[in-house]
Amino acid sequence: MLSSMQDVPLTVTRILQHGMTIHGKSTITTWTGEPEPQRRTFAEAGARATQLANALRDELGVREDDRVATLMWNNAEHVEAYFAIPSMGAILHTLNLRLPVEQLIWIVNHANDRVVIANGSLLPLLAPLLPHLPTVEHVVVAGPGDRSVLDGAAARVHEYEELIAGRPTTYDWPELDERRAAAMCYTSGTTGDPKGVVYSHRSIYLHSMQVNMTESMGLTDKDTTLVVVPQFHVNAWGLPHATFMTGINMLMPDRFLQPAPLAEMIEREKPSHAAAVPTIWQGLLAEVTANPRDISCMANVTIGGSACPPSLMEAYDRLGVKLCHAWGMTETSPLGTMAHPPAGLTPEEEWPYRITQGRFPAGVEARLIGPAGEVLPWDGESAGELEVRGNWIAASYYGGSDGEPLVPEDKFSADGWLKTGDVGVIRPDGYLTLTDRAKDVIKSGGEWISSVELENALMAHPDVAEAAVVAVPDEKWGERPLATVVLKDGATADYEMLRSFLGESIAKWQLPERWTIVPAVPKTSVGKFDKKVIRRQYAEGELDVTQLG
């Protein structure tokens, strides 16, 4: 039986209209490096977004489904692009300015971007790419920066402010199907080509509601959020959309992401919330330790992107700043979990919950898949690969202009769940703890051994400087762990001693038989253990491996 309810599409357009009217007085404050930041209300930004849509359509000829890219920092103009482009039925494509140049070129060409809106300060990055971007017909430049680097470009160059000036502040927005594409963001996979995730109006709308729910960030129009996480990275964790839905004020650092200006903007603008990766918080901590400032306004901070060291959370606790773990990925929009502890606990009792990845919201279903493909219980002990399902979770990757969507088997289950590539356990009350990456876990005789757990146990030995554990082929067990150890200067431990030390905390069947001492663990460009290299070195016989009985 059908209901008697209205059926109204869930769209970015609706979020724009709501934010610029009901929350028209809320503000976007963008750092400028000048004595005063730039301040703009949601009503003003909404009117300018509408002018931008008119300009894109009437001046640049942008049509529905056209891809309009942004190469921008977090600032008010980027927020305007966030709303203008999807609302007119085109697709916002945020470009990650940290990617290697060849990946950026590949991505723009794969997405068929017709327009790039770029910050002036990023033109030195963009200019050398342009000759390799044949689909880009227009470059729109916003904010300060030398334009002359674009001289001679084949694309037409526009000034953002001149382009929108005098355009109408109304637009006959199309009534879009909520399942249509609104925005896209490519993941920079360590293997293979980058993969494009295409967000829908529906996914963005529902994700925005979730961000604003008390289970998640739960901000109000009395709050200001310092959006450090880049708008080019998974929609800045959904904050620009969420803020327009509930009127949360935004503080945008633009290119001033160094610890000193961040500390200054916190002290001056007093955000109650912030969102950033652990590296940012490490740097800020060092800054406010060296040059003390009161940052206790930030009662509620969301930290994600990679696991946060507990010591960092404790250091911020002492400053009156509570860091709350969130877990997610480009494919999950990204809100997967948040680590708010359950009610009624003391700070000591809250601690074991705070160091988990957190709980899933109603919009995200989760299951753990064990070594044999079985669904594991939420018992806090059974480790499996995390799979998730929900309206803001990807079902495929963009296949290019004339390609079918890509549904790689290692990323999506047969019944359509996203394989996160993360291995972990879930407690009975739904708190997730990630223990390893699926590609690094050791699949030994139908059971899984966490490489990270072995590494942490090894590195607790006083003689061990570093240790990496990787899976290597084993005739009997399929895979077994290989322990790669870097000893400290003057260390006296040998393999047997290390193994018996490990045996104090690790089950016997998980202990490595294969050991090697190396001068250094190979690392990736961002400083992570490069386990691919170790596995290759082992396969090619480059390592001096000792086999214990």
Add this chain to the structure above:
Amino acid sequence: MLSSMQDVPLTVTRILQHGMTIHGKSTITTWTGEPEPQRRTFAEAGARATQLANALRDELGVREDDRVATLMWNNAEHVEAYFAIPSMGAILHTLNLRLPVEQLIWIVNHANDRVVIANGSLLPLLAPLLPHLPTVEHVVVAGPGDRSVLDGAAARVHEYEELIAGRPTTYDWPELDERRAAAMCYTSGTTGDPKGVVYSHRSIYLHSMQVNMTESMGLTDKDTTLVVVPQFHVNAWGLPHATFMTGINMLMPDRFLQPAPLAEMIEREKPSHAAAVPTIWQGLLAEVTANPRDISCMANVTIGGSACPPSLMEAYDRLGVKLCHAWGMTETSPLGTMAHPPAGLTPEEEWPYRITQGRFPAGVEARLIGPAGEVLPWDGESAGELEVRGNWIAASYYGGSDGEPLVPEDKFSADGWLKTGDVGVIRPDGYLTLTDRAKDVIKSGGEWISSVELENALMAHPDVAEAAVVAVPDEKWGERPLATVVLKDGATADYEMLRSFLGESIAKWQLPERWTIVPAVPKTSVGKFDKKVIRRQYAEGELDVTQLG
């Protein structure tokens, strides 16, 4: 272009699954009148809901789309029915136990209810109806109360606890289309037959998210909500669904809705939030004034159903309890507006916002339609009929088992918006103030005159005990106001004096020409002015009307 996101239906089933796992430790506390209330966790209630679904299917033969009615107070069993029935694909039909008997009979027959789940304490109401309810095959009785009144009933009678005992706590829930019917609730219109609103899984899910957003009630799993607003009245304003989504504890009064037990449960259980109509708050205020108790735990209270007298809000302010206006109706699920003031104001500056109906959430679009059918600006002055649009707003009424949906022209616009029947103004920042009912507003020469405004101005005169103003036909202007006045004992004011008093605050063209003094204003059964009766009395010449120059 299509997105690459998953498409998962938004269902009540999903809310159930989330609440009973992630928020499994949250509690439903039901008042019993015994020394100890009944306490049940969401995990337990969810398991029992699952058992109920099994029982309804396997023992009672309930199939998808079957209507299962409830005649129940607010209690844990009613919450179980809320989740079991829609999750299995059947339709929850909440019966309003305050309705006249003949309306209840009409409604059950119109809905074709196959099952009624009733509280034992309500069997004296149900038993005499049963002979008139031929479609009702089963009655399931929950909670205390004499069963013997059902002796001889044609329907099969079941004990709730016996029915669910030992049934499986798992159920292969169907994957339902989110637009399917989940629940229905009839409005008791003052004219014509009751009208059934059929909520969808989508509407309930989105409404639940909105209730949990900070713009609306914004509760967390650290909160407890005292749900006084009945579950038979617009899904208790969505609270049972919203609580399972975010883990808010529920305090349920069952049949103990009198001021004294309410005050006791507040003092003992310390809810941080409550939801009820003004009458309840009036009664509770009298109770805690006579028998002081500390009720300041309720920092955040939602009040709706009818306008709250400002004096009541002030009285609760002094008790540390903040009442927040909400506006809605059965057709709006009901969340239409909430009157949280904007940020950064002093208590004095907040006051003008708190006495409005409040702001619309992103999920509700609003427009005011003027006397000539034109869309009016949000200028705080232009009064028009409020029309709303959104996913939890009705598009039609239930037409019966073999009827088409009813789309009366006086309730729905040609382009599908709901005509609320309320007249008001909207400020530029989106705050709604309702000034009249559309049926009571006086349509005079293409302009509208608020009957309520005239009444309030008249009642401010020291000689006036009561005053009702109604529209009466006028040859020149279409309609003009008729002032019906009840004078206080010993009053000396005459019509001319009253009119000149009115002229001090009301525009001249709005002043009534027609006046009558009556001994009492006719009232409806719930104590509201019965303007239909006054209009009829005028039409039939029963009133002694004086015409001023």
